[in-house]
Amino acid sequence: xxxxxxxxxxxxxxxxxxxxxxxxxGLKFTLDDSGYIVSLKFSHGWEQLEGMEKIYLGDxxxxxxxxxxxxxxxxxxxxxxxxxxxxLLHISSERKEEMELPFTxxx
Numbered sequence: 162x163x164x165x166x167x168x169x170x171x172x173x174x175x176x177x178x179x180x181x182x183x184x185x186x187g188l189k190f191t192l193d194d195s196g197y198i199v200s201l202k203f204s205h206g207w208e209q210l211e212g213m214e215k216i217y218l219g220d221x222x223x224x225x226x227x228x229x230x231x232x233x234x235x236x237x238x239x240x241x242x243x244x245x246x247x248x249l250l251h252i253s254s255e256r257k258e259e260m261e262l263p264f265t266x267x268x
Contacts, residue, residue: 196218209232234255236253
């Protein structure tokens with residue numbers, strides 16, 4: 162049986178990187194221990210939470226491994242944790258662009 166990890170225990174900064182052929186896509190997100198994403202920033206400097214304080218993912222005691230949310234620009238994010246140190250981030254934009262980025266915990 163796999164280890165049950167609470168959302169609050171996933172606190173930290175994560176980085177998602179992927180080569181998209183002619184360019185690299187990078188994204189960093191930070192989770193707090195209350196179940197919120199407090200920072201979501203693309204490598205080119207675009208802060209997705211500009212004008213917002215944070216995005217609620219779920220109950221800090223939740224042991225779910227997948228969380229879905231919508232950013233202020235109507236892009237849909239699905240965070241799927243594989244373990245304590247990483248997982249896969251799926252992003253679907255309002256323009257029907259989609260990408261999947263593996264992510265790892267960096268702090």
